[in-house]
Amino acid sequence: MHAWPASEVPALPGKGRDLRIHDTATGGRVTLDPGPVARIYVCGITPYDATHLGHAATYNAFDLVQRVWLDTKRQVHYVQNVTDVDDPLLERAVRDGIDWTGLAERETSLFREDMTALRILPPRHFIGAVEAIPGIVPLVERLRDMGAAYELDGDIYFSVESDRHFGEVSHYDAEVMRALSAERGGDPDRPGKKNPIDPMLWMAAREGEPSWDGGSLGPGRPGWHIECVAIALDHLGMGFDVQGGGSDLIFPHHEMGASHAHALTGEHPFAKAYVHAGMVALHGQKMSKSKGNLVFVSTLRREGVDPAAIRLSLLAHHYRADWEWTDQVLQEAVERLGRWRAAVSRPDGPPADALVEEIRDALADDLDTPAALAAVDRWAALQSTEGGTDEGAPGVVSRAVDALMGVAL
Known part of the structure; x- marks a missing residue:
């Protein structure tokens, strides 16, 4: 499966900071110090x-992780999956009377079009669940055979x-695990399981549903x-730097995935840091496919909203925060972009070297985008009221905002 084209990331003078980020597993911030190649796996759609x-808020957050690492002159090995066969997808295809593969x-x-428009950097490997099945089957067999x-x-x-380490x-x-298992795709009430929260590794073929040789x-x-475990182990190996996704993936998905990997390899940890983005709400409730209270990037784009304004809407909120989408949020972003x-x-402006360092400091501090935006706001306000004499400053600011926050000015 192919990803989407990468936008150019401008090179900035100097070097960025190592990233300190909140790790769900330890409950505190950790300083990420990858080798020359930083490794990250983000769960896909x-x-x-x-x-x-x-979706956009989550992938924006982990795009920032990539950009901070790139600014430290590292390479980034980013892997993302697509769960292109699963119960919710099959149920939606039946509801809409279309073929599930066509829907996927x-x-x-x-999704590719939206990520391109938002200038989200693509993964090096973009892998569908279906194409990963030949690598999944041996892992399930191994887990079964080892007990x-x-x-x-x-x-x-x-x-x-x-x-x-579970x-x-x-x-x-x-109690919480059991409740979340029931809510998020598990079957804790199925009779015969050793533990109600034990997750399924391989679902035997059901009539009328797709199946593959196992x-x-x-x-x-x-x-x-x-x-996700099969894809991550294949392309990144154990002990990669960041496992990322929305906060609704903490359990069961990331908990179970880590345990699968620990059992398979005998090694720990699966990832050095577990990083989770907050949820976006609409009309007082978390945006949810089941509730149908969704705002789509493609719809906003068709309505003429600049993708850069959409991205600024996301950046205005700390990635770990739960927040609510409103017309005012978008309007403020449109005005900021302007x-x-x-x-x-303008041909010149106030010196910008200190601003670049402010942005770097803010993003290295657990991706503090509100602080980064406030720093650029101050420079823009000074530019509008007092101007400046540094001919290179506007270009420096434009390149820094693009390189570090993915917003094209």
């Missing part, structure tokens, strides 16, 4: 109802008791968590 602003292809294509998985009526489940990502108690597992399709573009359009 299930391709229906793409791309809503909740259409929504993935739209970390068991069969129930033809389905294969992972035993969470097989990983002594629970170290979310730190949730059993070798000794029999025909079927993979569970959600093992998909002020910034007016400021950099």
Whole structure:
């Protein structure tokens, strides 16, 4: 599966800071110090109802991680999946009376268009669950053969008791885990499971649903968590730098994925840091496919909204914060974009070298985009009231905002 084209990232003088970021597993900030190649895995979309602003906020956050690393002169090995076969996708295809593969292809294509418009840097590897199945099957077989998985009526489940580190990502108690499992794709009430929250690794073929050759597992399709584990281990290996996604993935997805990997390899940790973006709400409720209260990037673009303004709307909120989309949020971003573009359009301006360092400091401090935006606001205000004599300053600001925050002025 191909990703989308990369926008050019301007080179800036000097060097960026190492990133300090909130790690869900430890509950505090950690300083990320990757080697020459930083490794990050971000969980991708299930391709229906793409791309809503909740998606956009998440991928914007991890695009900033890439940009901070690139500014430290590192390379970035970024991997993202697409869950292009799963119950919600199949259910939506049935509801709409269309082929599930066509739905997945259409929504993935739209997602690519939106990511391109928002100047989100693409992953090096963009992998669909279906194309990953040949690599998933041997992992499930291995887990079964080592006693970390068991069969129930033809389905294969992972035993969470097989990983002594289980629970170290979310730190949730059993009651919360069970509730979230039921809410987020699990089946804790199924009789016969060793533990109610044990997740499915391989679903035996169901009538009327797609299935693939599972070798000794029999025909079927993979569970959600093992998909990401197989892709991450194949392309990044154990101990990569950041596992990322929305905060709704903390449990069960990231908790279970880590346990799968620990059991498979005998190594710990799966990722050095677990980083999660907050949720975006509309009319007082989290944007949700099930609720249908979604605002789509493609709809805003069709209405003539500049993608740079959409991105500034996202950047105005700290990535870990839960926040609400309103017309005012967008209007403020449109106005900010206008002020910034007016400021950099002048032939000279106030010196900008200190501003670049302010932006770098803010982003290195747990991706503090509100602080970064406020710094640019101050420079633009000074430009509009007093001007300046530095002929290179507007260009420096324009390049810095593009390189570090992905906003083209």
